[in-house]
Structure formats: C-alpha cells, structure tokens
Amino acid sequence: MATFVLVHGAWHGSWCWARVRCALLDQGHRVFTPTLSGVAEQSHALSPDIDLQRHVDDVANLIRWEELDSVILCGHSYGGCVISGVAEVLPDRIAALIYLDAFLLEDGESLHDLLPAEHREMQLSLANEFGEGWRVPPIPAEVFNVNAMDRDWVDRQCTPQPLATFQQRIQLKGGPSQISRNHFIYASDWEGTPFAACYDRAKARGWTTSEIACGHDVMLDRPDALTSELIRLASANG
Template sequence: MATFVLVHGGGHGGWCYRSVAQILRGAGHEVHTPTLTGLGERAHLLHPGVDLDTHIGDIDGVLRYEDLTDVILVGHSYGGMVITGAADRAPNRVGQLVYLDAATPVNGQSLVDVAGDIMAAARLDSRVVDGVELVLHPFAEAGMFYGVTDPEVLAWMADRLTPHPWRCFEQALDLRNEAELWALPQSHIVCSSTVPSRDPELVAAARTAGRFFEIDTGHDLMITEPRAVADALMQVASA
C-alpha cells in the first residue's frame, strides 16, 4: 500500500481532500492531508512572515516528523509550488510527485511567474489585515471561482475557505537539490480546460510515459470528482 501526502492550494486547507482521502484510506492506503500555516483550521497562525518557504517547511516537517518515506507527494494548484520545494528539501523521503491541476515551477520561479494573469486578477481584491496582504477572500459563492457549482458543496466550501497571504505567491522557489528532485517520477492529473494552457512538451512527455490523466471538471477536481482523482492516484501508486 502507498503513502500519500495531499497538499492543498491557495485559500483551501486539508479539508478539501476529505472525500479523496476517504476513498484512498478505504483502499488501504496511508493518507496525510496537512493544512498550511495561516489557512483553514490554522488561520489563527497567520502572521506577516508567512510565505512560500513557510509552507515548504510545513510539508518538510510532516515528512520528517511522521518519518515518512517513499511518499507520493500530491499538490493542487499553488500546492505544486509547495511540493516541488518540499521534495527538493527531502528527496530521500519522496518517491513520486503528482501535480493536481497544479503549477509546475522551475528554480527561481514564483506563482506570479507561472500564472501571471490569474494572480494579477486575484490581487485586484487584495486587502491588508494586521500587516498581512491577503488575496482570495471568500464570499458566498467563492467556490464557483474554483469550478464548483453544486449549491450544497458551495455552502460547505464557503464555511472553510480562507484568504491567502500574497507573499506566498510572489516569493520565488529556491531549489537546492535539483539533480535529485528532477530524478523523481512526476505525474499530472489535470482538468480538461487547463490542458491548452500547459507546456506542450511537458504534456506530451507525461502522456508518453503514461503519467498524464485528464478529468473533465473544474479546477477543484478533488472536490468535484473525488473518485476520478482517487482512481488516478491509485494508478500512479500501482505504476
């Protein structure tokens, strides 16, 4: 059985993987769904210093303190930045990387570099609260921004989404063990709508390797299509 660490994206928390985690655990896998500092149930820990390095340290800490090895490290959206950095910090603990409709950065890139137009739009509604510039502020139907349309699910999300510190998005990734990092197998589970905007060489290589999974749903595919996501993750594990 495999060990999964599922890392959420901007404004979310470990809660967003609830259904996927249930399916994976039901199949006998070990699953961790940490929440990054300053978000979700850890929103009370928000402070002006929270940035990408903070979140990389969060996941590095989970890998080390839970003494995990051969981990399938999964990152959604902004979580692609985080898992890349965490795998670079502890490549001996990671067996595979899975980018879940996620950013796929290289050394020196920030999320602003990777997804400039989207991040510029997000910053239009930025607000400074207690010295922290925050974006992705939740509102009644914020889940629709992530491709969710079911009214019950939208209500569930509205109670859980939290604003995200902007510093996380503008800080560049600082990789230190690139040879080991890029030697790790990578898989990509993406929404059909985002395929045209992705690096065609990366997509072609992943397809050729049998490590590309396309799901026709919105950006929060772990919420809208948990069974399809879990099935794809189990295929990654079996490979």
C-alpha cells in the same frame, strides 16, 4: 499499501481532501493531508510572514517527523509550488510527484510569474482593498467551476491566503530531477484555467499526464475518479 501526502491549494485546507482521504484509507493506504500555516484551522496563525518556504517546511517537517518514506506526494493548484519545494529538500523520501491541476515552477519562478497578468493584478487589488496589502481573499468557488452542490460550502470553508506565498520565488537546484516518477493531472472542464501552460510544460518534460473532466477542485467534483487515479499512479512501476 502506499503512503500518500496530499497538499491542498490556496485558500483551502485539509478539509478539501476528506472524501479522497476516506476512500484511500478504506483501501488500506496511509494518508496525510496537512493544513498549511495560516489557512483553515490554522487561520488563527495567519501573518504577513507566511511565505512559500513556510509551507514547504510544513510538509517537509511532516514527512520528517512522521518518518515517511516512498511518499506519493500530490499537490493541488498552489500546492504544486509546495511539493516542488519539498522535492528539493527531501528527494530521497519521495517515490512520485503528482501535480493535480497545479502550478509547475521552474527555478527562480513564483506562482505570480505563471498567472495571466489580469489574474495577478486582480489578486493584488483585492489584497490592497480587503487584506491590508498582504492577505488575498478567497476566489468564489463558482469561478473554479466547483460543482453546484458544494459551492456555498467551499465559499464558507475557504480563508484568506498570505500574498507572500504567491510572490516568493522558488529555489530549485536539482532535487526534483532526482525523482523519476512524475505525473500531471489536468482538470479539463473549467473556463479560464491558467493551468494549460503547466500541463504543456509537464508534457514537454516527458512526464506522464492524464485528464479528468471537471472543475478545478477535482477532489470535490470527482473524488472517486481521483482516488482511482492516485492508486493507479502509486502502483505504476512501484
């Protein structure tokens, strides 16, 4: 039995993991899918003060208070920034890091540092026009090539993201380097992906990598394939 903590990306919430969570639970694993502060069922608490550190604290405190060890920690998209921060403060609790089509930051970088300039400027413009300068409206699911059956549902479920979560620079002083099992899963079937550079960064670090042919929301498009991959990675060298 493995212990998984699955961290969603921007604009999403625990809801996006439901299919994978159920599949992992059915196979006897422990699964936690925290919703980060300010989005989804936590959207009533949305504020300009929510930044990357707040989300790192959300996940780190879950691990502390649930007294979890040997965690398989997976972050999707923006969630990659979060799990890097968690690995910095709790490296002794983590057995493996899995970046699911996710941002892979170096010390001193923010998510916006890794976005193409036109994507970054679009988010800033949308925040200024529709979010009082600090809330970024959700990007339509079609842009991420979410499967056609789920697009309308995903668009209804997604909520604004605090801009500060994209702009705060991460401070990494060696915590993640203490974790020996690291893997990057690349979603290879959506146009305009900004994650190719992070995929290349993972390979340059000597990490194991894999690809799943689907849109960005792998947990929705290919839940069975992702579940199998998570279980395989949890078992590897474990």
